[in-house]
Amino acid sequence: GDVDEPTLPFGLQDVQGDGSGIEEAGQLVEADLSRRLRAQARLLGVSAASLYHLVWAQVLGKVSGREEVVFGTVLMGRMQGGEGADRALGMFINTLPLRVSLQTDVRAGVTTTHARLTALLGHEHASLALAQRCSGVEAPTPLFSALLNYRHTGAITTTEALSAWDGIQMLSGEERTNYPLTLAVDDQGEAFSFTVMTPARIGAQRMCGYVRQTLERLIEMLEQSPQAPLHQLSILPPGERHRLLAEFNAHQADAPRQQPAIQASFEAQAQRTPDDLAVHGGAQRLTYRQLNERANRLAHYLRKQGVEGDSRVAICVERSVDMVVGLLAVLKAGGGYVPLDPAYPAERLAFMLQDSAPVAVLTQAGTRALLSDAQVPLIDLDAGPWLDEPDHNPHVTGLTPDHLAYVIYTSGSTGLPKGVMVERRGLRNLMDWYLEDLAFHAGDAVLLASSYNFDLTQKNILAPLMVGATLHLAEEPFNPGAIVAQVAEAGITHLNMSPSAFHALVDADHQQALACLKRVVLGGEPIQVALLEKLPQPRPTVINSYGPTECSDVVAWHIVDSHLETYRDQSIPIGRPIRNMQLHVLDHHGQLLPVGVPGEIHIGGVGVARGYLNRPELNQTRFMADPFYGQADARLYKTGDIGRWLPDGTLQYLGRNDDQVKIRGFRIELGEIEARLAQHEAVKEAAVLAREDVLGEKRLVAYFTQYPADEALGIEALRLYLQAQLPAFMVPVAYVCLDAMPLTPNGKLDRKTLPAPDLGAFISRGYEAPVGDTEITLAQLWAEVLNVERVGRHDHFFELGGHSLLAVSLMERMRQEGMEADVRTLFERPTLSEYAATTEKMEIVL
Numbered sequence: 001g002d003v004d005e006p007t008l009p010f011g012l013q014d015v016q017g018d019g020s021g022i023e024e025a026g027q028l029v030e031a032d033l034s035r036r037l038r039a040q041a042r043l044l045g046v047s048a049a050s051l052y053h054l055v056w057a058q059v060l061g062k063v064s065g066r067e068e069v070v071f072g073t074v075l076m077g078r079m080q081g082g083e084g085a086d087r088a089l090g091m092f093i094n095t096l097p098l099r100v101s102l103q104t105d106v107r108a109g110v111t112t113t114h115a116r117l118t119a120l121l122g123h124e125h126a127s128l129a130l131a132q133r134c135s136g137v138e139a140p141t142p143l144f145s146a147l148l149n150y151r152h153t154g155a156i157t158t159t160e161a162l163s164a165w166d167g168i169q170m171l172s173g174e175e176r177t178n179y180p181l182t183l184a185v186d187d188q189g190e191a192f193s194f195t196v197m198t199p200a201r202i203g204a205q206r207m208c209g210y211v212r213q214t215l216e217r218l219i220e221m222l223e224q225s226p227q228a229p230l231h232q233l234s235i236l237p238p239g240e241r242h243r244l245l246a247e248f249n250a251h252q253a254d255a256p257r258q259q260p261a262i263q264a265s266f267e268a269q270a271q272r273t274p275d276d277l278a279v280h281g282g283a284q285r286l287t288y289r290q291l292n293e294r295a296n297r298l299a300h301y302l303r304k305q306g307v308e309g310d311s312r313v314a315i316c317v318e319r320s321v322d323m324v325v326g327l328l329a330v331l332k333a334g335g336g337y338v339p340l341d342p343a344y345p346a347e348r349l350a351f352m353l354q355d356s357a358p359v360a361v362l363t364q365a366g367t368r369a370l371l372s373d374a375q376v377p378l379i380d381l382d383a384g385p386w387l388d389e390p391d392h393n394p395h396v397t398g399l400t401p402d403h404l405a406y407v408i409y410t411s412g413s414t415g416l417p418k419g420v421m422v423e424r425r426g427l428r429n430l431m432d433w434y435l436e437d438l439a440f441h442a443g444d445a446v447l448l449a450s451s452y453n454f455d456l457t458q459k460n461i462l463a464p465l466m467v468g469a470t471l472h473l474a475e476e477p478f479n480p481g482a483i484v485a486q487v488a489e490a491g492i493t494h495l496n497m498s499p500s501a502f503h504a505l506v507d508a509d510h511q512q513a514l515a516c517l518k519r520v521v522l523g524g525e526p527i528q529v530a531l532l533e534k535l536p537q538p539r540p541t542v543i544n545s546y547g548p549t550e551c552s553d554v555v556a557w558h559i560v561d562s563h564l565e566t567y568r569d570q571s572i573p574i575g576r577p578i579r580n581m582q583l584h585v586l587d588h589h590g591q592l593l594p595v596g597v598p599g600e601i602h603i604g605g606v607g608v609a610r611g612y613l614n615r616p617e618l619n620q621t622r623f624m625a626d627p628f629y630g631q632a633d634a635r636l637y638k639t640g641d642i643g644r645w646l647p648d649g650t651l652q653y654l655g656r657n658d659d660q661v662k663i664r665g666f667r668i669e670l671g672e673i674e675a676r677l678a679q680h681e682a683v684k685e686a687a688v689l690a691r692e693d694v695l696g697e698k699r700l701v702a703y704f705t706q707y708p709a710d711e712a713l714g715i716e717a718l719r720l721y722l723q724a725q726l727p728a729f730m731v732p733v734a735y736v737c738l739d740a741m742p743l744t745p746n747g748k749l750d751r752k753t754l755p756a757p758d759l760g761a762f763i764s765r766g767y768e769a770p771v772g773d774t775e776i777t778l779a780q781l782w783a784e785v786l787n788v789e790r791v792g793r794h795d796h797f798f799e800l801g802g803h804s805l806l807a808v809s810l811m812e813r814m815r816q817e818g819m820e821a822d823v824r825t826l827f828e829r830p831t832l833s834e835y836a837a838t839t840e841k842m843e844i845v846l
Contacts, residue, residue, distance in 0.1 A: 001134055001135065001136065002136060003068070003070060003099065003135045003136055003137065003143070004135070004136030004137060005066070005137065006070070006137050006141055006142055006143055006144060006145070007060060007064050007066055007069045007070045007071060007143075007144045007145070007146065008064055008142075008144075008145050009059075009060050009063040009064045009145065009146055009181055010063055010064075010181075010202055010596060010597070012145045012146075012180040012181055012199070012202075013141070013142055013145050013180075014145070014180055015142045015144075015145050015178060015179055015180070021199055021200060022180070022197050022198065022199060022200070023197070023198065023199070023200045023203075023204045024195060024196070024197045024204050025195070025196055025204035025205040025207070025208045026193060026194065026195040026196075026208070027193065027194060027195075027208045027211075027212060028191070028192075028193045029191065029192040029193060029194070029212075029215070031190075031191060033215070033216060033219065034190060034191050034192050035190075036219050036223070037051055037192070037215070037219055038190075040110075040219060040222045040223070044107070044110055044111060044114075044222075046110055046111060046114035047114060047117075048187060048192075049117065049150045049185075049187070050110060050113050050114035050117055051110060051215075051218065052148070052150055052183075052185045052192075052194075052215075053073065053098060053100065053113050053117055053148060053150070054100065054109050054110055054113045054218065055211060055214045055215050055218055056071065056146075056148045056183050056211070057069050057071065057098075057100035057102060057113065058102060058214050058218070058230065058233055058235060059207070059210045059211060059214050059235050060146050061102045062210075062235045062587070062591075062593065062594065062597065063210075063235075063594060063596075063597050064597075065587065065593075065597065065598060065599065066102075067101070067102045067103045067231075068099065068100075068101050068102070068103070069099070069100050069102065070097045070098065070099050070100075070135075070143055070144045071097070071098060071100075071144045071146040071147060071148060072095045072096065072097055072098070072128070072144055072146070072147040072148070072179065073095070073096060073097075073098045073117070073120070073147075073148050073149075073150070074093060074094075074095055074147070074148070074149040074150070074151075075093070075094045075095070075096060075120070075121065075124045076093050076094075076151070094124060094125065094126075094127075094128070095128050095147065096120055096123060096124070096126060096128060096131055097128070097131050097132075097135075097143055097144055098113075098116060098117060098120055098148075099116065100112075100113050100116065102230045102231065103230075103231075104229070104230060105226065105227045105228060105229055105230065106218065106221045106222055106225070106226050106227070106228055106229075106230055106233065107222065107226035107227065109230045110222070131143070145179060145180055145181060146179060146180075146181040146182070146183075147179040147181070147182040147183070148182075148183045148184075148185070149182065149183070149184040149185070150185045150187065151184070151185070151186060151187065152187045152189075153186050153187065153188050153189070180198065180199055181196075181197070181198045181199075181202070181207070182196070182197045182198070183195075183196055183207075183211060184196075184197070194208070194211060196208050196211065202596075206240075209237040209239075209240070210235040210236075210237070210594070212237070213234070213235055213236065213237045214233065214235045217233050217234065217235075218233060221233060229589075231587070231589040231591060232589075232591070234591060234592065235594070236592060236594060240594065240595065241592065243595075244584070244592055244595070244645065245582075245584075245592075245628055247649065248576070248577075248583070248645060248649045249577055249581075249582040249583065249584075251576065251577060251578070251579050251580075252579065252580055253432065253579040253580060259428055259432060261331075261399070261401075261424065261428070262331060262405075262424070262427065262428055262431060262462055262466065263328065263331045263332045265431075265466040266292070266328065266462070266465050266466055267292060267393050269288060269465065269466060269467065269468050270288040270289060270291070270292035272468065273288050273442070273468045274287065274288050274289035274292075275287050275288070275289065276288055276442075276468060276470075277470050278290075278291040278465060278470065278471065279291055279321055279324050279465075279470070279471045279472075279473070280470060280471070280472050280473065280490070281319070281320050281321045281324075281472070281473030282320070282473070282475065284320065284321040285321075286321055286325075288465075288468070291321075291324065291325065291328070291465070292328075292391075292393070293391035294325050294391075295325050295328035295329045295332060296329075296332065296389075296390070296391050296392060296393055296394060297386055297387055297388075297389040297390065297391055298325060298326065298329035298333075298362075298379075298381075298386050298389070299328075299329040299330075299332035299333040299394045300333075300386075300389035300390055300394055301379070301385070301386035301389045302329060302330065302333040302335065302359075302360065302379075302386075303333050303334075303394060303396075304389075305359055305360050305377060305379075306359050307330070307333040307334060307335040307359050307360070308333075308334050308335070308396075309334045309335075309396075309398060309399050309400070309403040309404075310335075310336065310403050310404045311333075311334070311335040311336070311358075311359045311404075312335060312336050312337075312338050312356050312357065312358040312359065312404070312407060313326075313330045313333070313335045313336070313337055313338065313358050313359055313360055313361070313362065314337070314338040314339075314340050314352075314353060314356060314358040314360070314361040314362065314376075315327065315330070315337050315338065315339050315340065315361070315362045315452070316340040316341075316342055316349070316361055316362065316363050316367045316370060316371060317342070317362060317363065317364045317367055317381060318342060318364060318366060318367065318476065319448070319451075319452070319473050319474070319475075319476055320364070320473065321473070322362075322364055322381040322382075323452055323461075323473075324461055324465075324471065324473075325381065326362040326381060327452070327458075327461060327462075328465075329362075330362075331405070332393070332394055332396070333394065333396065334396040334399045334403065335359070335404070336403070336404030336405055336406050336407055336421070336422075337405075337406045337407075338352070338356045338358055338406065338407045338408075338409075338419070339406070339408060339451075339452045339453045340352055340353065340361075340371075340453070341451050341452070341453040341727070342366075342367045342370055343451075343727065343728065344453075344727050345723065345724050345725050345726065345727070346370065346724075347724065347725050348417065348725065348726065348727065349370060349371070350373065351416060351417065352409050352417065352419070353371065353374055353376075355419060355613065355614060356407055356419055356613065357376075358376055359376065359377075360376055360377045360378070360379050361374055361376055361377070361378050361379065362379050362381055363378050363379065363380055363381065364380065364381055364382055365380065365382050368380060399424075400424075401423065401424045401425035401428060402423055402424070402425060403423065403424055404421055404422070404423060404424070404610070405422050405423060405424040405426070405427040406422055406427070406458065407419045407420065407421050407422070407613055408420050408422070408453065408455050408549055409453070410549050410667055410669075411660075411667055411668050411669040411672050411730065412669055412671075412672050413658075413659065413660075413669040413670075413671035413672060413675075414671070414672070414675065415671070415672050415675030415676055415679075416672070417672070418612045418613075418615055418618065419612060419613035419614070420455075420549045420550050420609050420611075420612060420613075421609055421610040421611060421612070421613050422549075422552050422609045422610070423609070423610055425606050425607075426551070426552030426606060426607040426608070426609065427458065427459075427462075427552055429552065429578075429579065429580050429581070429605075429606045429607050430459055430552045430553055430554060430578070430607060431459060431462060431463060431466065432579060433554065433557075433578040433579050434459050434463050434554075435463055435466060435467060437557075437578070437579070438519060438521070438543070440463055440464070440466075440467050440469065440494075441467060441468075441469070442467055442468035442469055443469070443493070444464060444467070444469035444470075444493045444494050444518075445464075445469065445470050445472060445490055445491055445492045445493050445494070446460055446463065446464040446469060446470070446471050446472065446492070446493075446494045446495075446496075447472045447473075447474055447483070447486065447487060447490070447492045447494075447495055448460050448461060448471060448472065448473050448474060449474035449478065449483055449495075449497060449501065450496075450497055450498075450501075454666075455549040455552075455553045456496055456497070456523060456524070456545075456553055456554075458553065459496070459553060459554075460496050464494075469494075470490075472486065472490050472492065474486060477804060477827065478501065478504075478804045479804070479823055479824060480504040480505050480507070480508035480804070480805075480808045480823070481508045481808075481811070481823055482824075483505060483508075484505055484508050484509050484513045484514065485513065487505075487513055487514060487516065487517070488511070488513035488514075488516065491516050492516060492517065493516065493517060493518040493519060494517070494518065494519045494520075494521075495517060495519075495520050495521070496520075496521040496522075496523075497522065498522065498523070498524045498525055498664055498666075499522045499524070499525045499526070499527045499528065499531060500525060500663075500664040500805055501664065501805065502520065502522055502531065503528065503531045503805070504804070504805045504808040504809075506531055506534045506535060507534075507808050507809065507812050508808055508811070508812075509536075512536040514535060514536060514540075515536045517540040518540050518541065519540055519541050519543070520540050520541070520542050520543070521543045521545050522542065522543070522544060522545065523544065523545035523546060523547070523554065524662055524666075524667070525662050525664070526571055526572070526653070527542075527544055527560070527572050529564050529567050529568070529572070532560065532564055533564055539562065541559060541560075542559075542560040543557055543558065543559055543560070544557065544558045544560055544572050544573070544574055544575060545557050545558075545574075546574035546575070546651075546653060547603075547607075548603070548637070548639055548641075548667075549609075549667070550603075550608070550609045550622070550623075550637050550639075551581070551603045551605075551607045551608050551609060551637055552607035552608075552609065553607075554578060555577060555578060555581045555583065555603050555605070555607060556574045556575045556576060556577050556578065556581075556583060556651055557574075557575045557576070557578055558572065558573045558574055558575025558576070558650060559575075560572055570652075571652060571653070573646060573650040573651060573652045573653075574643070574650075574651050574652070574653045575650050575651060576649060576650055576651070577605070578607075580605050580606045580607070581603065581604070581605035581606070581607050582603070582604040582605050582626075582628070582629065583601060583602070583603060583604075583651055584601070584602045584603075584604065584628065584636070585597070585598075585599040585600070585601060585602075585643055585644060585645055585651070586599050586600055586602050587599050587600075588600065590602075590624070590627070593644075595644075595645045595646070595647055596644055596645065596646070596647070597644055598642050598643065598644045598654055599642065599643070599644070600638060600639065600640065600641065600642060600657060601639045601641045601642070601643045601651070601653075602624075602636045602637065602638055602639065603636065603637045603639060604626045604628065604629055604634060604635065604636045604637075605629075608623070608635050608636070608637050609637070611623055621638075622637060622638050623635050623636070623637055623638075624636050624638065640656055640657055640658050640660060641653060641655075641656060641657075642654040642655050642656065642657055659671050661690040661698070663690060663698045663699075663700065663729065664729065664803070664805060666727075666729045666730075668690070668700075668729070668730055670688045670689070670690065672726075672730070673688045673700070673702070673722070673726065673730055673732065674686045674687060674688050676722060676725050676726060677702055677704060677718070677722065680718065680721055682706050682707070682713045683704050683705075683706055683713070683718075684704070684705045684706055684707045685704065685705045685741050686702065686703070686704045687702075687703045687704075687741065687749055687751065687754065688700060688701065688702050688703070688732060689701050689703070689751060689754060691756065691757075693756055693787060697787070697806075699732075699733050699734065699801055700730070700731070700732040700733060700734075701732055701733070701734045701735075701736065701754075701757050701761070702718070702732040702734070702735045702736070703735075703736045703738055703741070703754050704718070704735065704736075704737060704738070705737070705738050705739065705740060705741060706737065713737065715735035715737075715761070715762075716799075718735050719731060719732075719735065719799070729803075733762065733800070733801030734757035734761040734762050734801065735757075735761055736754070736755065736757050736761045742754065758789070759788060759789040759790060762788055762799070762800050762801060767790070767792040767795075768792050768793050768794055769792065769793065770791070770792070770793045770832065770833075770836075771793060771833075772836070774819075774836045774839055775793055775832060775833060775836040777817060777819070778791075778814075778819075778832055778835065778836050778839070779791040779792070779793070779832060781810060781813045781814060781817070782795070782797065782800070782810065782832065784813065785802075785806055785809050785810045785813060786800045786801050786802055786806065787801075788800055788801070791832055792832065793831075793832050793833040793836075794831055794832070794833060795831065795832050796830050796831050797810075797826060797830045797831075797832075797835070798830055802830075804823075807823050807826050807827070808823065810826070811823050811826075814839075819839060820839060821839075822838075825838050825839075
């Protein structure tokens with residue numbers, strides 16, 4: 001009765017099939033293994049059938065991701081006659097569900113399975129439909145989709161007997177079942193054989209291998225370690241285990257220890273091409289010689305401030321040439337840099353500064369005031385004594401690949417951000433992949449349009465400078481139209497950003513300005529094929545990249561097939577591991593899962609970070625010893641991402657197993673927002689969802705209860721409260737006040753029943769109907785783009801949930817309506833009436 005989820009191995013759920021598309025494979029069980037099995041059955045006082053039922057349960061548990069499995073078992077007996085009974089004496093065949101728990105030790109698993117199988121015989125005449133109704137699985141979802149038919153050879157051979165049961169049919173002289181996955185075991189008195197029937201895409205021979213491996217391992221464990229937990233029983237034959245560990249993780253290259261340090265590669269490039277343009281940002285341009293000399297002066301100064309291996313230096317500057325100088329200088333001095341985004345709230349900056357405890361902070365005139373309370377030296381990059389230092393390359397001894405490269409703060413589920421410590425070997429390994437496998441060269445022009453507090457930014461700053469290419473810096477804030485113009489003007493060949501941001505560029509490209517692109521690296525979100533179809537032909541090479549901050553950014557990559565119709569019915573894979581990295585799909589016991597079975601992605605290799613700064617408890621839960629690599633100090637990182645291996649050795653991303661989400665490429669822990677929201681004095685309970693009420697447009701929605709309930713809490717006050725503590729991309733756009741949080745029967749928050757936000761959940765400045773044709777048209781477009789019911793003339797685009805990418809969508813819709821569209825003006829005049837007035841003036845001028 002408390003089984004409320006079906007057991008569907010490989011997601012198979014069609015239990016009304018006609019047997020077509022099914023393949024069959026059989027196998028004899030060796031005489032010695034058969035004897036050992038019967039000996040264990042006698043020793044435990046159970047039937048041999050009970051052992052095979054447990055074997056099948058273990059296989060189904062592994063390929064369905066469940067530790068409480070249900071499958072059908074075929075019961076055969078005779079009808080019982082009696083007074084008033086309608087039954088006649090005769091043969092019957094019935095199928096009933098058997099429930100097996102795998103959360104036990106091996107011996108108990110056998111005896112418990114035997115007891116349940118024996119008890120099931122007391123219900124042998126019950127209908128399967130009745131059993132289904134007794135469960136918590138609602139029709140038409142099947143309770144199970146796998147079957148076991150254990151038979152004594154010769155017990156039932158007639159077509160008449162078989163046709164009495166609708167689960168097995170005689171088709172063309174061959175036995176078939178309408179269940180998509182069936183194991184038939186033949187007990188021949190002494191020996192055994194078995195047959196598996198399954199869809200061809202799953203592979204009957206492959207399933208035979210799982211059954212054979214599980215059977216042998218079960219007998220071994222009963223003989224040698226009967227009290228060992230069942231989850232240690234692997235169903236993987238040696239061949240598939242080798243495939244997962246060696247073939248799918250085969251790309252090993254020179255270790256980062258054998259490669260020059262990143263700053264050394266840049267210094268060598270500066271010596272080769274001193275007069276070539278290195279970095280271009282706004283009105284600032286620096287050649288390789290100028291950039292190297294400027295970074296050297298700052299590095300010498302940092303050394304005098306005490307910077308050495310593993311020292312941390314914070315950088316709080318706008319996107320500019322100074323940002324590049326500061327980053328290089330910290331690496332040259334031997335330290336690790338800590339990016340502090342000036343756009344972050346003061347409270348968040350203060351926490352990051354306190355937690356990272358840097359030796360110094362690099363600032364500019366425009367950001368210095370943000371850190372006025374800092375208790376560490378502030379070094380102004382606009383001017384200062386560091387400019388008088390020598391300009392030759394500093395010589396730093398004792399620096400190794402194990403020293404720190406940077407600390408980047410990511411969203412944290414406890415309400416506070418957490419700093420990820422990435423070592424130089426991980427960053428070097430990433431750069432080797434980026435430069436060599438993506439074929440970077442001196443003719444490339446790279447545009448940086450992301451925050452340097454975003455981990456993908458690091459490689460885009462350093463890669464061009466290591467090979468003689470040019471780094472171009474986009475202006476802030478993110479303006480798709482301006483970026484597209486910059487791409488065309490500078491002849492940009494390489495872009496790396498989130499799919500959402502790139503989609504905005506594609507929408508803003510009306511003159512095929514993006515045609516100069518040769519290479520586009522996307523990551524952090526699923527790629528929409530429709531986005532790529534809009535690119536001008538010939539399309540650039542598009543790479544889907546995957547990797548968390550905790551593993552030096554990218555750990556897997558996939559070159560998107562130019563024939564985009566390949567991805568019509570499936571998502572674009574995240575691909576194969578980059579050099580010197582390993583990917584494993586494991587169950588929650590850390591056991592390898594078969595190809596095609598979803599599990600948690602674990603990452604190993606040289607790119608795994610040192611851990612979280614000042615978070616030893618969290619490190620113990622997210623970083624674990626690597627049991628597969630064979631080195632004592634090797635570690636795995638538990639990503640919380642769910643994926644599965646495809647037969648061709650590429651990895652497919654399926655989602656998250658926790659409350660972490662990605663919106664426009666930013667990784668967000670919903671728990672951090674909830675914790676902050678719950679700290680408000682008037683909030684009693686809080687929950688946050690990332691809703692996708694419009695396909696492809698996720699938005700954060702906050703739900704809360706309050707006390708005292710008779711005093712209304714303004715949602716504008718909540719938004720302002722969160723804006724003071726969280727980055728803009730983490731502030732919800734809608735706020736829904738509830739009388740009580742919906743709960744499941746178990747008393748947990750029922751997130752599935754949290755309602756969609758209505759108009760009252762968005763900040764409104766008092767509705768006043770739009771006036772004039774321009775305001776009325778704009779209000780309709782705003783409502784469409786922002787997915788709100790109505791827009792008044794005093795409403796604010798960004799308070800209604802707008803952001804830069806939606807602003808681009810609005811510009812496109814305005815152009816379709818024949819209206820003049822300017823995104824920068826929207827940022828300056830974000831209320832409907834103000835923007836409409838500006839738009840009217842533009843039309844008058846035209």
